[in-house]
Amino acid sequence: MAFKNTNVIAIFVLVLAVFGTCSNAQSLKVGFYKKTCPNVEAIVKKSTDTIFTSAPTLAAPLLRMHFHDCFVRGCDGSVLLNATTNSTTQVEKDAIPNLSLRGFGSIDRIKSAVEKKCPGVVSCADILALVARDATAFLKGPTWKVRLGRRDGRVSNFSDALPNLPPPFFNITQLIASFASKGLSTKDLVVLSGSHTVGTSHCSSFSNRLYNFTGVGDSDPSLDSEYIPRLTRKCSPTDQTTLVEMDPGSFKTFDINYYTLVAKRRGLFTSDSTLLADSETRAYIRRHASSSGTSSFFKDFAASMIKMGNIEVLTGNDGEIRKRCAFVN
Ligand code: HEM
Structure with missing residues (x-):
């Protein structure tokens, strides 16, 4: 009872x-x-x-x-x-x-x-x-x-x-909990992670996966071993400044290639790779990795962005309309 x-x-x-x-x-x-x-x-x-x-x-x-x-x-x-x-x-x-x-x-x-x-x-x-x-x-x-x-x-x-x-080293359980605490679903997680199809990352956000992953000079076994040398050539263990394309070759285009990369175990962060560890997120990745059409991902992305934009908003008489964005009135 x-x-x-x-x-x-x-x-x-x-x-x-x-x-x-x-x-x-x-x-x-x-x-x-x-x-x-x-x-x-x-x-x-x-x-x-x-x-x-x-x-x-x-x-x-x-x-x-x-x-x-x-x-x-x-x-x-x-x-x-x-x-x-x-x-x-x-x-x-x-x-x-x-x-x-x-x-x-x-x-x-x-x-x-x-x-x-x-x-x-x-x-x-x-x-x-x-x-x-x-x-x-x-x-x-x-x-x-x-x-x-x-x-x-x-x-x-x-x-x-x-x-x-959520930090880049979070695993799937931690990511799902982080998104759930904001009212976002596991589907929102895998969909919004798709924005890692654009932009760059500092080496320091993922170099733990390349060098000394478990403290014995090893790399992360969940990262494609053929991909690792391409990353180590760009990032020395202590590099704090170099930027790496998250979706190499098409990091300026918001396309569906993120899912192909993650499916090939080439997601840059643990938080990308770990999406293969849950049945729902894995199914989404596999479905989109094998499809060249962007329409279902685009539709999902728009819906999840609208949901994200609703998180704990201030409305009515709460808060203020700032005159300058960096300063309260
Ligand atoms: C799921 C959890 C997420 C984690 C752990 C995460 C982590 C990161 C990290 C570590 C970087 C690289 C930062 C750097 O070193 O410069 C990054 C870049 C980026 N993230 Fe995420 N992210 C997540 C979700 C999202 C979401 C929900 C969005 C948008 C809706 C997003 C959009 C981006 C974009 C566009 C970049 C590239 C930024 C640039 O080019 O400077 N991420 N993310």
């Missing part, structure tokens, strides 16, 4: 957690700024076009930035906040997983362009969601209608980042 009660309580807590994660999301809507800033999407698109045309490698990190925003305190723009000048307190941005983010200056430029037309109306959190969509489309990936109406948080804590952002 006691066991049954514990189960009931656990289920209740889980339902509350998931419901809490999504409840405000119902207030987000497509066209939220129709009356207050009707051209916001066009302004953001024009700015991103200019930025990506001159700096195409910024598209992938700006897609990633929305993920790093949403997983820490929800999609509230907290990743954009700077530490205040006369304080030594560190913020999310200063935490290890966020040190490799790029494109903060671009978000500031886009926000300035939006502020010029619609002062004090559009949140930085919404700008991040729009930019992630435009970045994906720029990389020839899918597009989707972005639900808007997020408000900006006033808090950014250094210590919130590490426990909420």
Whole structure:
């Protein structure tokens, strides 16, 4: 009986957690700024076009930035906040997983362009969601209608980042739990991991798999042994600066090749390889690895991005609309 009660309580807590994660999301809507800033999407698109045309490698990190925003305190723009000048307190941005983010200056430029037309109306959190969509489309990936109406948080804590952002060495159980804690499913995990079809990684994010994996000078047996020399040629054991294409040859195109790579045991991170260790994620990978059509992955990706963009959003009178994305008003 006691066991049954514990189960009931656990289920209740889980339902509350998931419901809490999504409840405000119902207030987000497509066209939220129709009356207050009707051209916001066009302004953001024009700015991103200019930025990506001159700096195409910024598209992938700006897609990633929305993920790093949403997983820490929800999609509230907290990743954009700077530490205040006369304080030594560190913020999310200063935490290890966020040190490799790029494109903060671009978000500031886009926000300035939006502020010029619609002062004090559009949140930085919404700008991040729009930019992630435009970045994906720029990389020839899918597009989707972005639900808007997020408000900006006033808090950014250094210590919130590490426990909420899954690291590249997580195994499948840890990844599923991390995504579930944000109201995202195992399917969302394998679908959103597909964004590793674009962009680059620092050697330091995966070199543990190449050298001394278990402390005896070995490499990770789950990594294709023929792929390892290609990676070790690029990355010395202590390399902190070199960037490696995550999907070699097509890292500038949002395609389906990530799944082919992972199926061939060439996923760069443990978090990519480990998707072969669960029956649901493995089936998704195999199905997409053997298909040349992108339409089912694109449809899934759009749906999962919309779900991710709903995580713990601030709406109504919560939070604020920041004037500058790096500072609370
Ligand atoms: C499943 C858990 C995930 C883990 C463990 C993870 C980990 C990482 C790591 C370690 C990097 C390389 C950082 C560097 O060394 O420069 C990276 C890059 C990237 N990630 Fe993820 N990621 C995950 C999920 C996601 C999601 C959900 C998205 C987007 C929806 C995403 C988008 C990207 C992109 C686009 C890049 C390339 C960034 C660039 O070119 O600078 N990742 N990820």
